Amino acid sequence: MKEGWEAVIGMEIHAQLATETKIFCGCAANVGDEPNSNTCPVCLGLPGALPVLNRKVIDLAAKAALALGLNINEESIFSRKNYFYPDLPKGYQISQYDRPFSSDGRLTIMTAERDEGGHARDWKPMTIGVERMHLEEDAGKNVHEGLPETEKFSYIDLNRAGTPLAEIVTEPDFRTSWQAYDYVNHVRQLLQWVGASDADMEKGNLRCEANVSVRKTGQKEFNNKVELKNLNSVRFMQKAIEFEIERQIKAHESGEGVEQETRLWDEKNSRTLVMRSKEDAHDYRYFPEPDLKPLVISAEFIAKEKESMPELPSAMLGRFQTEYGLGFGDASQLVSERGLAEYFETAVTKSGNPKTTANWILSELLREMNAAGKSASESPVSAENLGSLVALIDGGTISGKQGKEVLIEMFATGKSAKKIIEEKGLEQVSDTGEIEALVDTVLDANAEEVEAYRNGNQKLLGFFVGQVLKESKGKANPKIVNEILREKLS
Numbered sequence: 440m441k442e443g444w445e446a447v448i449g450m451e452i453h454a455q456l457a458t459e460t461k462i463f464c465g466c467a468a469n470v471g472d473e474p475n476s477n478t479c480p481v482c483l484g485l486p487g488a489l490p491v492l493n494r495k496v497i498d499l500a501a502k503a504a505l506a507l508g509l510n511i512n513e514e515s516i517f518s519r520k521n522y523f524y525p526d527l528p529k530g531y532q533i534s535q536y537d538r539p540f541s542s543d544g545r546l547t548i549m550t551a552e553r554d555e556g557g558h559a560r561d562w563k564p565m566t567i568g569v570e571r572m573h574l575e576e577d578a579g580k581n582v583h584e585g586l587p588e589t590e591k592f593s594y595i596d597l598n599r600a601g602t603p604l605a606e607i608v609t610e611p612d613f614r615t616s617w618q619a620y621d622y623v624n625h626v627r628q629l630l631q632w633v634g635a636s637d638a639d640m641e642k643g644n645l646r647c648e649a650n651v652s653v654r655k656t657g658q659k660e661f662n663n664k665v666e667l668k669n670l671n672s673v674r675f676m677q678k679a680i681e682f683e684i685e686r687q688i689k690a691h692e693s694g695e696g697v698e699q700e701t702r703l704w705d706e707k708n709s710r711t712l713v714m715r716s717k718e719d720a721h722d723y724r725y726f727p728e729p730d731l732k733p734l735v736i737s738a739e740f741i742a743k744e745k746e747s748m749p750e751l752p753s754a755m756l757g758r759f760q761t762e763y764g765l766g767f768g769d770a771s772q773l774v775s776e777r778g779l780a781e782y783f784e785t786a787v788t789k790s791g792n793p794k795t796t797a798n799w800i801l802s803e804l805l806r807e808m809n810a811a812g813k814s815a816s817e818s819p820v821s822a823e824n825l826g827s828l829v830a831l832i833d834g835g836t837i838s839g840k841q842g843k844e845v846l847i848e849m850f851a852t853g854k855s856a857k858k859i860i861e862e863k864g865l866e867q868v869s870d871t872g873e874i875e876a877l878v879d880t881v882l883d884a885n886a887e888e889v890e891a892y893r894n895g896n897q898k899l900l901g902f903f904v905g906q907v908l909k910e911s912k913g914k915a916n917p918k919i920v921n922e923i924l925r926e927k928l929s
């Protein structure tokens with residue numbers, strides 16, 4: 440960022456809550472089904488149809504709020520946000536305005552600036568304010584046929600109308616695009632972790648908007664902000680913020696100034712474009728939704744939700760370092776997904792060796808999983824079986840190199856390591872008597888080399904080891920072969 444300037448960024452995230460049905464009716468919340476197949480008088484906005492709040496929404500929202508460090512309000516109010524758009528049949532969206540479901544959150548994330556190559560430097564904790572998380576219904580979708588210039592038809596698909604959303608709004612606490620980037624990833628991880636949302640940006644069930652302004656360093660007041668939309672990935676969002684910071688600094692310096700507006704990210708040309716001037720809250724004529732009672736949340740309900748919360752990733756990250764002696768890098772990779780963290784812990788109970796287990800999971804297993812496009816919970820190798828494999832390598836039954844082959848076989852067949860080792864006869868021979876016999880055979884067959892060795896050609900040891908291993912079909916324990924050879928040759 441240009442010297443003398445500072446960026447101010449606030450984030451808004453919309454997450455689709457992972458319910459089976461919509462927020463105010465019993466229609467399936469499956470957006471991708473045959474267009475308009477998941478609709479009813481309520482979500483079509485037919486006159487006289489009345490909304491009924493889906494209990495599951497409250498359950499998932501509570502989990503999300505607690506994970507994000509928000510206070511759940513004892514009473515919150517649904518309001519109508521009035522605007523016209525073809526994908527909004529009622530002419531208003533049921534949302535929450537002045538009394539949201541939850542508010543006043545504090546959330547600590549890990550964040551780092553990135554160098555030119557995109558590598559993180561120096562991860563540090565950062566605590567930001569989460570202003571609120573409120574509940575609302577989503578709108579439908581307008582579907583346009585053909586290119587903008589040739590477009591002939593537009594369609595409306597109301598499968599998405601009425602699916603439940605949680606909107607999470609932060610204080611303007613971010614100062615760099617990478618902080619915003621790390622925040623969105625953190626929220627995504629938390630929502631998935633507690634099962635509140637699939638939080639998949641590609642599928643559109645997590646969408647984010649960035650509010651960006653710049654000011655002179657030391658300046659107290661905020662300048663006009665621009666809202667950035669159409670951010671289809673966290674990386675695009677980061678690039679859009681970066682572009683916008685530079686654009687605004689130039690606009691201020693040239694005296695042109697910055698308009699309060701909504702801009703879109705144009706990935707093809709790496710720039711932001713004006714979409715519309717920003718509407719103010721009073722343009723929406725918010726008023727309390729008369730068809731829904733105030734939402735009252737009891738202290739007992741909150742206490743029960745708190746009790747049923749899983750250990751959160753930040754706590755697990757600390758515990759993996761202290762309890763298992765893992766480094767920050769390995770530990771944070773393992774807690775990147777709840778299924779993976781749990782997989783690791785189960786595997787360790789079998790292997791008894793946390794560090795080696797972490798290595799096998801993060802290198803060998805993840806490589807296979809990524810290649811197969813699978814997540815930890817879908818692994819064909821159970822955590823118990825992976826733990827046993829690590830134990831067999833640790834105990835010298837097979838070598839690490841053989842272990843890699845065994846793992847690939849386990850991945851392909853789902854069989855246990857023990858079974859594969861038996862079937863393939865991979866077990867290392869460590870029996871000294873057996874190895875001694877092999878050594879004798881090799882030495883007898885290579886009398887000339889034995890002579891040369893005894894006359895000082897020490898390099899021939901490698902040759903003998905190779906011959907013995909070959910004779911044993913690769914099964915002899917190389918350490919023991921070495922020992923016996925030295926003994927017999929001396």
Ligand code: ADP
Nearest residue numbers: 447448449450609610611650651652661662664
């Ligand atoms: P709006 O009424 O335009 O939606 P809000 O006050 O509700 O504005 O804030 C929306 C988001 O914009 C929040 O995340 C907030 O932190 C952020 N924000 C507010 N003012 C600024 C500013 N001057 N610069 C950057 N972000 C801001």
Ligand code: ZN
Nearest residue numbers: 464466479482
């Ligand atoms: Zn419906």
Ligand code: MG
Nearest residue numbers: 451608719720
């Ligand atoms: Mg707002």
